Amino acid sequence: MRLAWRHASDTAAALLFFVIAATLFPFALGPDARTLSAIAPGVVWVCALLAALLPLDRLFGADFEDGTLDLLLLSGLSAGGVAGVKTLAHWLTTGLPLLLIAAPLAVMLRMPAQSVPMLLLTLLPGTMLLSLLGTMAGAITLGARRSAVLMPLITLPLMIPVLIFGCAAVTSPHPEAPLLMLAAMLVLAMPLAPLAGGAALRAAAE
Amino acid sequence: MAVFRGERLVFRDVGFAVPAGGALLLRGQNGAGKSSLLRAVAGLTPLAAGRLLWNGEDALDDLPTHAKRIAWLGHLDAVKLALSVGEHVADKAALVAVGLESFRNLPAKLLSAGQKRRLALARVIASKAPLWLLDEPTNGLDARSIAMLGEVFAGHLQGGGMIIASTHTPLDLPAAGTLNL
Structure with a gap:
């Protein structure tokens, strides 16, 4: 966390990417309010996912290269614990800021004001799930040649169900079911992703 | 013990014991498996065969x-x-032991290679752990720092600590056993 604070530009880069990517859509599609408000939830969701991926390859990569990963594994935490703490750090430094900036972006995309709270409510488990799955993928691709390319290829397909239910909750008149699905996926990923990530870290440190 | 790295058998039939207050120097040419042995003792690399006992327990x-x-x-x-030196190692005594206490507020990027090595050693000292696993601890250190290191090692061993170190240069560890890989 302290390193992330010191390298605040990394978080800022993800946020700016989010803002700029979402801003491109009105330019490409025209300023028509009806078109924009129809695509707004999807645009915000997809852009948030892509932006949250940006810092993931350095999450373990830097530690792997300078020997810190060995120290983390020898810190007395289990390997799964290390992955869990990294997940939390990623969410606090990327997921949470993205969440905070998503509301003004949604308004800019002409999203009806009453849907914005629902968008944020779905993005909360959404960004958490991305942190969980992304950290796991980051650990799995550790040491691979082109890991920066491989990591999104593992993460994004896993995020498809999250994306479907997240956007469905925003647009559907009955958001309870998709919200519960999101919560269920979060509950499933919360123990499993750090466990898998921890096993991958051990394998990478061998 | 035996250890594989990938598909390659690094070493086999290696055994040793380190008593409390004892030290073990690992010697051998490059690629002989000194680092692998240290990683295996740390539990980072799994043993392909054999056991590692601590007070008789696995x-x-x-x-x-x-x-x-x-x-x-x-x-x-x-x-x-x-991060600054003080953010790496908060323990003042450990920084004094490696001669870095005056650089406490300096960012680590301004340190030389030898000073970074000493900072890493200060972290080992600050850990208060009984068993020190050191992979080429004298890498990049000048003669004065190596002498300083000798005192630190002696103090750790006197307190009942243990050291397993791989090294090419002569290390000031009088009572150390040697394991040739």
Whole structure:
């Protein structure tokens, strides 16, 4: 966390990417309010996912290269614990800021004001799930040649169900079911992703 | 013990014991498996065969507990350039022991290679762990620092600590056993 604070530009880069990517859509599609408000939830969701991926390859990569990963594994935490703490750090430094900036972006995309709270409510488990799955993928691709390319290829397909239910909750008149699905996926990923990530870290440190 | 790295058998039929207050120097040419042995003792690399005992009990059964017994100095220093010396090692006595106490507020990116190595050593000293695993601890150090290191090692051993170190240069560890790989 302290390193992330010191390298605040990394978080800022993800946020700016989010803002700029979402801003491109009105330019490409025209300023028509009806078109924009129809695509707004999807645009915000997809852009948030892509932006949250940006810092993931350095999450373990830097530690792997300078020997810190060995120290983390020898810190007395289990390997799964290390992955869990990294997940939390990623969410606090990327997921949470993205969440905070998503509301003004949604308004800019002409999203009806009453849907914005629902968008944020779905993005909360959404960004958490991305942190969980992304950290796991980051650990799995550790040491691979082109890991920066491989990591999104593992993460994004896993995020498809999250994306479907997240956007469905925003647009559907009955958001309870998709919200519960999101919560269920979060509950499933919360123990499993750090466990898998921890096993991958051990394998990478061998 | 025997250890594989990938598909390659690094060493086999290696055995040793280190008593409390004892030290063991690992010697051997490059690629002989000194680092692999240290990683295996730390529990980072799994043993292909054999056992590692701590007071007669299997040490690698419970890795988080085992991790608390050891202080690790790898061939990389694990120094974060954006953090200051004091943020790496808060323990003042440890910084004094390696002669870095006056650089406490300096960012680590301004340190020389030898000073980074000493900072990594200060982390080992500050850990208060009984078993020190040191991979080439004298890498990049000048003669004065190496002499300083000798005192630190002697103090650790006198307190009942243990050291397993791989080295090419002569290390000032009088009572140390030697294991040739």
